[in-house]
Amino acid sequence: MCDRSSTEIAAFSRSPTDCRPSDFLMHDIRLLRDQLDRLRDGMRRRKKLGELAPLLDRAEELERDRRSAITELEAQQAQRNRLTQEVGERRKAGLEATDLIAAGRAVGDVIAALEHRKSSAEAAVQALVYELPNLTFDEVPEGGDEANRIMRAWGAPRPDGSLIKPHWEIGERLGLLDLTRGAKISGSGFIVYRGIGARLVRGLMNMMLDIHTVEHGYEECSVPLVVNRASMTGTGQLPKFADDMYHINEEDLFLIPTSEVPLTNLYRDEILDATELPKSFCAFTPCFRREAGAAGKDTRGLLRVHEFDKVELVKYTTPESSLTELELLTSHAEVILQRLELPYRVLLLAAGDTGFASAKTYDLEVFAPGVGKWLEVSSCSVMSDFQARRANIRYRPAPGEKPRFLHTLNGSALAFSRIIASLLEHGQQADGSVRVPEALQSYIGCSTLR
């Protein structure tokens, strides 16, 4: 078991609106000199070592140069401090100081050059470190998605799957999906829900939020859908995944790909009290994804779209309790699937299939008989201190003690479009109508979609 308290790689902007190389918490870059082997092993477990090994070597070299620049720079700064202090003393005594001023000017030139060298090295190290994914926990299987592990399953896919139509057919026939007009007004991958379809969205939102707030104790938040660069960097979407996001040029703002971003950045640059932890939040928001590079994949229906709704869960915990909290958070997502009577399975993702910022992830998959696939409807992750470092979120274990980075977790509970696809396909009846699960009936006011 690895030390979860102060391990993960990272780097970190602390400015509210910007991310400049000169303003980083650098100390965990020590991993580059102290624990290079651990970093290498982490990348190997993700099957990324071939790709990232040269980057690690380069980063280590730059880090050495950064430190030597700092050492020289600080010696020169100390020299300058002595000179300027003496200038002050001579002035006070009414004496000339032209020689000291000349010397000071010379030292100033040296300092300027060293500062430039330091900030170049720092920016370069930073850029490389930003490309390194989180280290996964030891219990995460090595390898790619072939090594994913099915942990448990709930319910059973219906036996008559071959008779089931895909959700887009049933949805359009019942008039609750209008894919053609969605494409007309915005583009392919933008959905119009109509009539009972729109009411289904609203009902799912209320049902999920009610369960998480009332039964599971999450604080509900209504958050901005547009966030700044520092927030996107804090949770790890930037700089590596810039192409996946919609960007507003004039203001340099981004449309959120998930409400994990605003919820996790709520406490950016803050120090929480240990007694406040764990903190649990949920939010309903649309999520925007460009899906660049996914052209031609799952183009029909609701499986891969540019805008979808989601209820997200986010937790802030101590390093000691984050794994327990992951199990809890995952179970909270499962509750929704059980209430919706959708058969699902829980996968522990292998290291190579685990997301960039995550240390351990469970995926929840629902079987959709119409398209004949398991659909990923939730991804529940513990990010260890990867995001906390980037976003500078700490907690004080006890009064008077040093602040430590906390752990963040998040999970979808759940993503709507695939859930709607699953509901339509799983609930299909012989006459083409769709049965509504009991827990949802009061939210949408009927027991059958027809």
Added chain:
RNA sequence: GGCGUGGUGGCCGAGUGGUUUAAGGCAGCGGUCUUGAAAACCGCCGAACCUGAAAGGGUUCCGUGAGUUCGAAUCUCACCUACGCCGCCA
């Protein structure tokens, strides 16, 4: 959008070019006193980085960045942000 005023450590707050090495207070921690507590008094008390086996030494940080200067919390410019007034607006 226009004009104006602010942004200083966990909090409040002084500070307009050179012992600021950031005053003072509150909170916190330790101690003296006390049967105990309170009060009073004394001491400690920000973050990060570099160096070092350690002890220690050094550097940076006053919203952010860029300038001016031998020297910037302090002067200049831009930006962010909060508040006030005016304009516009659901």
